[in-house]
Amino acid sequence: MVFFTTILKLNIMKKTFLLFVSFLLLYSSFAISKEVLKKNNTFKDNTITILCSPDLYDLTKQWTSAYCKFNPSTEINLITANPDAWGSKFNTGVNLGFISNRYYPSIESVSNSLWVVVIGRDIIVPIINSKNPFIDKINQQGISSFELAEIFKNPQTQNWRSLIENGENAPLNYYLIANESVKSDVANFMNVNQINIKGIEVNIGKELVTAVQNDPYAIGFCKLTDIINSGNQDFVDNIKLLPIDKNGNGQIDYFEKIYDNLNDFSRGVWIGKYPKTLICELYSVSNGIPKNETEVAFLKWVLTEGQQIVVNNGFSELVYNERQTKLEKLNDHKIYAETTKDQYALQNILFLIFIVFTVFLAGGLFVNVIVRKRKNNIKTQKKGLFNHPKVINENSLTVPNGLYFDKTHTWVFMEKDGIVKVGIDDFLQHITGPYSHLKMKNPGDKIKKNEQILSLIQNGKHLNIYAAISGTIIDINEHLITDPSIINRSPYAEGWVYMIEPSNWLREIQFLRMAERYKEWIQNEFSKLKDFLAVSVHTKTAGYAHVAFQEGGELKDNVLQDFGPEVWEDFQKNFIDTAGLR
16 A cells, blocks of 8 residues: 555656656746847848948849839849948848949959858850861860960960960960950959059950950950840850960860850859859848848848849859759748738747657657657667668669650650650669759640750759650659659659650650660769769869778769769760760
8 A cells, every 4th residue: 555655646746747847848938939039030021221232233223123013013222332331231221232343353352251142244255257267276185274374475476376275376365344344354364463454445345355255365354144146045156255264274174064055154154164264243231141031032132033143243143953953042031021020929929839748758769769769779780780871783673664765864665655765764763863843845835866855953053955756845843843753763753854756756766775775884884984983073072982982892873863963964975965976
């Protein structure tokens, strides 16, 4: 009897103690919630104040005017200030700021105290005439900043023989815009005094471009926007970018080949392949991550519709993938308009109460978890199991019979009604890992073999996929729009991408492979991938072996997932873009 009485008392004491702790934690939750609301003023405010540097005033003014026109309930106050006043301004009611690193060179040094994100660029480029008689040699060896500087320092040697091996003694004509910021950037790029930057000066970029178009021996420095054909989004006729030998080794290496078209060049600028001294970054800054709903909405607009105003003001817009990366960053702090202050406070309180009861539940399960963990450890030790990451090789892949496979890692299959189903092979999805977004064509679009038909996107990084056959898109897999990872789970069934009515089926399938020949070819792809990761990635990514390989030299599954956009671009060029050449 004494024993049972003792047990009863212990239970009562235990319950009393737990009740006391519950009230204590509940009281704390209210106090913490109050502080959270105080510190996180993340509610909607339709009035924001924007600070901009004088050089970006016109651009920012056009942004604010256009945005308020379509959002009349929003009021934006715009002010300008010199860099030395920016710190104090952000502590006195300023929400956002726009500034360039040309006006404020030390802006990146304050990124630890301010939230800084790129929203556009002013890019200076060297250009040549596409009919330059030495064009092949120029594309092969490129020109370094040192070689260009020597020409400026020694005007008497301004001829193509000084730049190109076996070049003629033809005159080399330099063209420059009469713009101090352009001259300054060119001088910094060549590491020479600005007063030595001399050439044939013209007033505006369009005049310079015309001069170079008419002079096969010319080199000119202008803004990237001056040479863009707005109609086809590529370079204007008779103009090419002068390839820059960035590492100065006398040749354009494969990772420096970004000068052939506008898309490659813009991506190269984003991922750091172009000299920074020729790039002026335009930044949005704020005192911490933007939380006000109006601020977030305005910044999202600047990164989307507002990019056209960037172009209209002579600056370069961000490439699509870079925009998506920055938009995802803002989405992490999305504020919903319907969340009022009272609702937000209630959410915090309910969340903290939930945490309190979760703690009690966790306490009750703690012992059970420990016991199970010990049992599992014992079983693991007995069986000699090790938790190695999954590896991938040709034997790991699923290769169904009856499908045709293309070198761009797509597959096709003709249904009974003559419509062809198209998808991505198992190799590619294993190498990249789960996709976060797809950029697809629409039903009714006509496509040609080797034309881009799909972009596989993973958190801003992407691969462009090309068509294995020609025809008309009849249908798309709409499930992939909301859940693109279906491709990873089921690349040959639920993960199909397009239904296409073929226009040249019998001829084009002659260039495709059936299962057995595909298996032989994919072995070479794995060998090539190992060489690519062991050599190419090593030149630019520290610790690559740990990321890419398991012990014994086996490739890790989803091997590209931990690499950045630069490696993805090199993979694109080596495994997909060149597929038609292999």
